[in-house]
Amino acid sequence: MTPKHSPELKVQALRWKLGLPTSSDKETCKAEWQRIASDTAMLQTVARQLQKPLMWAMLTQLTNRPDPDNEWAIGLADVFAQWVNDNESKVSAKISGLLRKSLEEPVAVVVPKLLVKPTGIHPNAGHPSPPPLPKIPQVPLMPPQPLPPPATWQWKPIPASPEPYEENVKKVMPDAPLGFRGFGARVRGKKHKHDGTNSDDWFEIGRAGPWTIIAVADGAGSKKLSRIGAKVATVSAVGGLIAVLEAHTNAEFPLLDVQAICASIHRAMQEALVAIERTTSDLQVRTDIESSLGRPAEVADLSCTLLLAVTREVQVNGAATHLVIGCQVGDGMIGAISRAGSVVQIGAADSGGHAGETEFLTSAGKLETAALDRKTAVQLMDLQALLVMTDGVADDYFPADTNLARLWGDLVVNGIPDLRHPNTPDPSSALDYGVSIEIVEAEPRSTVYLRSCETYAQTLPLTVAELMKDHAKLFAGQKALEGDTAAERLRVWLDAYHVRGSFDDRTLVVLHREALS
Amino acid sequence: MSLEFTGRRLPIYLILDCSGSMGGEPIEAVRQGVKALLSDLRGDPTALETAFLSVITFDSGARQVSPLTELMLFTEPNLDASGSTALGEALKLLEQALDKEVRKSTATQKGDWRPLVFIMTDGQPTDNWQDAADRIKSKKLGNIIACAAGSTAATEPLKRITEVVVKLDNLQPDTLKQFFKWVSDSIKLTSASIAQVATDAAIALPPPPPQIQIVP
Numbered sequence A: 001m002t003p004k005h006s007p008e009l010k011v012q013a014l015r016w017k018l019g020l021p022t023s024s025d026k027e028t029c030k031a032e033w034q035r036i037a038s039d040t041a042m043l044q045t046v047a048r049q050l051q052k053p054l055m056w057a058m059l060t061q062l063t064n065r066p067d068p069d070n071e072w073a074i075g076l077a078d079v080f081a082q083w084v085n086d087n088e089s090k091v092s093a094k095i096s097g098l099l100r101k102s103l104e105e106p107v108a109v110v111v112p113k114l115l116v117k118p119t120g121i122h123p124n125a126g127h128p129s130p131p132p133l134p135k136i137p138q139v140p141l142m143p144p145q146p147l148p149p150p151a152t153w154q155w156k157p158i159p160a161s162p163e164p165y166e167e168n169v170k171k172v173m174p175d176a177p178l179g180f181r182g183f184g185a186r187v188r189g190k191k192h193k194h195d196g197t198n199s200d201d202w203f204e205i206g207r208a209g210p211w212t213i214i215a216v217a218d219g220a221g222s223k224k225l226s227r228i229g230a231k232v233a234t235v236s237a238v239g240g241l242i243a244v245l246e247a248h249t250n251a252e253f254p255l256l257d258v259q260a261i262c263a264s265i266h267r268a269m270q271e272a273l274v275a276i277e278r279t280t281s282d283l284q285v286r287t288d289i290e291s292s293l294g295r296p297a298e299v300a301d302l303s304c305t306l307l308l309a310v311t312r313e314v315q316v317n318g319a320a321t322h323l324v325i326g327c328q329v330g331d332g333m334i335g336a337i338s339r340a341g342s343v344v345q346i347g348a349a350d351s352g353g354h355a356g357e358t359e360f361l362t363s364a365g366k367l368e369t370a371a372l373d374r375k376t377a378v379q380l381m382d383l384q385a386l387l388v389m390t391d392g393v394a395d396d397y398f399p400a401d402t403n404l405a406r407l408w409g410d411l412v413v414n415g416i417p418d419l420r421h422p423n424t425p426d427p428s429s430a431l432d433y434g435v436s437i438e439i440v441e442a443e444p445r446s447t448v449y450l451r452s453c454e455t456y457a458q459t460l461p462l463t464v465a466e467l468m469k470d471h472a473k474l475f476a477g478q479k480a481l482e483g484d485t486a487a488e489r490l491r492v493w494l495d496a497y498h499v500r501g502s503f504d505d506r507t508l509v510v511l512h513r514e515a516l517s
Numbered sequence B: 001m002s003l004e005f006t007g008r009r010l011p012i013y014l015i016l017d018c019s020g021s022m023g024g025e026p027i028e029a030v031r032q033g034v035k036a037l038l039s040d041l042r043g044d045p046t047a048l049e050t051a052f053l054s055v056i057t058f059d060s061g062a063r064q065v066s067p068l069t070e071l072m073l074f075t076e077p078n079l080d081a082s083g084s085t086a087l088g089e090a091l092k093l094l095e096q097a098l099d100k101e102v103r104k105s106t107a108t109q110k111g112d113w114r115p116l117v118f119i120m121t122d123g124q125p126t127d128n129w130q131d132a133a134d135r136i137k138s139k140k141l142g143n144i145i146a147c148a149a150g151s152t153a154a155t156e157p158l159k160r161i162t163e164v165v166v167k168l169d170n171l172q173p174d175t176l177k178q179f180f181k182w183v184s185d186s187i188k189l190t191s192a193s194i195a196q197v198a199t200d201a202a203i204a205l206p207p208p209p210p211q212i213q214i215v216p
Helices: A007-017 A026-038 A040-063 A070-074 A077-086 A088-104 A190-195 A226-245 A255-284 A287-293 A369-374 A391-397 A400-413 A453-459 A464-469 A471-476 A486-496 B025-042 B045-050 B087-101 B130-139 B156-161 B173-190
Strands: A169-172 A180-187 A201-208 A211-218 A306-316 A319-329 A333-338 A343-345 A376-381 A383-389 A435-438 A447-450 A506-513 B010-017 B051-058 B062-070 B116-121 B143-149 B164-168 B212-215
Touching: A007 A026, A169 A201, A169 A486, A180 A201, A180 A211, A180 A486, A190 B045, A201 A226, A201 A506, A211 A226, A211 A383, A211 A506, A226 A255, A226 A306, A255 A287, A255 A306, A255 A319, A255 A369, A255 A376, A306 A333, A306 A383, A319 A333, A319 A383, A333 A376, A333 A391, A333 A400, A343 A400, A369 A376, A383 A391, A383 A400, A391 A400, A391 A506, A400 A453, A400 A464, A400 A471, A400 A486, A447 A486, A453 A464, A464 A471, A486 A506, B010 B087, B010 B173, B025 B045, B025 B051, B025 B173, B045 B051, B045 B173, B051 B087, B062 B087, B087 B116, B087 B130, B116 B156, B116 B173, B130 B156, B143 B156, B143 B173, B164 B173, B173 B212
Parallel strands: B010 B051, B010 B116, B116 B143, B143 B164
Antiparallel strands: A169 A180, A180 A506, A201 A211, A211 A306, A306 A319, A319 A376, A333 A343, A333 A383, A383 A506, A435 A447, B051 B062, B164 B212
């Protein structure tokens, strides 16, 4: 039992008054406190002696700051008491210790540095009536609040107006060249799903005799009608190229004609912009468009990138090979894999020093012949697969020279393209090396199990480059995603695969040789 | 496998005036504002994946109290107010930080998004700031938004650093709270992952609340 009037009891009384746990019973503490409080001189002494070291102790506990500002410290009592109650044991003992110490020892010893600035209270001042204690300022220090849990990706539907486009687009090429298959898909990126806005990508696939024509476009993210630009540009380009290439369908394709094809591709780019301009005029008379923008539509509102690729089989010195020509304005990527497993990027993206900086069809000077020439590339190769994609996919497989093989490998091990091989794939032997990912969609959300060719290669063990050359092993590593068609399986994969920081619309078009041998 | 995020980050720099005149309520409101900014950004999934923050404070000198750190690992720095207003020192530090910490796009490296810089001051700069301001403006290292907070704040030095200058009526807690909310909205709007921009495009900002005026 603590003896009455002892320094220790004063400490307990103060603790009780502050709402801290006490070792003496509450009645005793309360009585002692009332004794202190009724004796003004005693109260002043205790307050003066303890106030600053008490506040200093509180602050040291709360903030690890050894030298807090006096006046500011004064306002802490209530909040600190609450915090101490939450963190009881360690802190309480320390406070008791400091309180006890300051009652027993002269003020000057206990309170270092802090005190010197006069606040109107001095232990030895001979005022007839003691000055009042300083007022509590208005802005108390908040105790540490737990931060809210991090946000998750939401799904909101596409707005009904104006000009809504589909959530997903998937197409299978109905009449691919003999021995080849073609398909493509585009999905709404996680950011657009979260914001409830349209996807800005579009793609088209066309055929003219032996030619396959692929056009992929990505509308500028900051432009509200850019999806319309992307669709108009790709439709125009593919339509125009079909018409031109129908004049070049002979089995004998003289390579001298390559220049003419490149010129046609450039014209298709220029006509795509004309199509955008025409569409803009049409949109200017639409009231729903005008009210959504707050003003009539301008060409800039339809800004987009455009990637064009054409390919056909040709004979060179009596051997069959593939001619691939690509041209692009803006970002995204055209890439090709050879049957021997080597990769090549066809052309190069437009990009600035920072992410997201690119050029558009509508940017000045991009469609002059000299500029387009620089963005056009021609390849003769023994083609296994041609891949055309927007930045939403290209950025996740950057840089292309070391990652394009990995992209094709990821498609294969997830069973996306329909491939033939002399072996029969044995799904039961495909090792379990995938990850489960939830697709961001309307509830209930589905979960898919995705594989990566990099992990598969590690189980063999091979490098990804070696795996690309070993078709038997590559074929054996497949385990197909859900989906009746290659385009649907591609849609699932594009919707699901996760890369940190990657939440853009994803579009990928694939033309591939059916035989993986 | 490296644990470091090698993807594209959105670097955000807060340059905060911690001079003596900010003492008391204003610096406390700035502390609250930074806390609220962090909390707000944590509610945005794109910021969670890409936002990296740094804080530079200036008074009689300048220091980078928080190096560029990802949002989930960022803890608020201690902010205290005392001393003069060495804006020039702060700008020099900012230039060094932008050069050293921000990644540029190369053939093999994914470049960061164009950095966002928010500068807040309540007074006149007290050191040699002109050269530093000119260098920052000419190097075009990021999108800079400068805020002159309160009636004694000077807008001309800020105009020398950037075109985008706003003014706060006063340093009341509610005004500063509105300012930090606007900072958060600006970050989310330019959270640029899919807002492709032509290389030299001007930054888009959300409309400011009534307590913030855009200085033309």
